Amino acid sequence: MNCFKTYSLVILSIVLFLWSSRIATCHAREGNLWSLKRTSPPANSVKEKGYVRTAGSSHQHAGRSTISTPQGGSSKSFNVLDFGAKGDGNTDDSKAFEATWAAACKVEASTMIVPSGSVFLLHYISFSGPGCEADIVFQLDGKIIAPTSPGAWKSGLLQWIEFTKLNGITIQGKGVIDGQGSVWWNNSPTYNPEASEGDMSAKMPGTKPTALRFYGSTRVVVTGITIQNSPQTHLKFDDCTTVQVSDFTAASPENSPNTDGIHLQNSQDVLIYSSDLACGNSGTSNYLLTTNK
16 A cells, blocks of 8 residues: 555656646757756756655755855866866877866865867766865866777776766856767777777777766756767766756767767756757657666
8 A cells, every 4th residue: 555655656746747847849950859948947846866846845946056056256266278288189188187177176166177269188087076075166168079099998988977976066168078979889890909099990899988977976067068979878877966957958960879868877856957958769768767776
């Protein structure tokens, strides 16, 4: 009987969520476009543990933002160009980004700046959180691109860019993360892990990475940015709590395989609005929470 009541509440909550969020499904020129037309989140609702809590609940949020982001003059800025990044689209800027993060990580409410007007080539990179101060902002206004040669990738990598175990992380701006996934989708030669970085005769690894992943973090905000042409999923949240995504765009061609827009796994308190997902054949399949622990 208790199980029946629980399932009934879950079904009722899902119905309330679908009614209140006003999700509109459209057709894009390329791919499947999934769009949230609401320009701001519900004034007093937040998605929690796979359902929506509304007026009368103990968790209420008002206004456009339900998660505080660092503002004011107290935060310090760390520009990747000041740490040796070239931003020419050809030089591997991974080390410069790691150095910038190491400096920003030590300062509470700091801002790591990826400036506009530059293209930054990054290999696999992890912005790790243990030991970092809280409320870091990753200001993305430039463009970040993935390498396209097999020699630049390790076999079995599940993600390209990841943020792990952070307390308060915001990625914001008008910038672009481009996974350059066509080399993964259309590849045919045999994968050779010993191939040099410039060798295009070998095949990319069999495991296609997610473009951007957050793991084990709390108070995560993604707003304004675009992720395009991911080898697989564009944006993933794994084991995260209190997540807000807004004004986000995920885009890949219609024929790109398994390029989900957003995938949520083992995460709770998730709010997504005013975002467009125009992805491949599985562009909308994994939008809702998979499960909670």
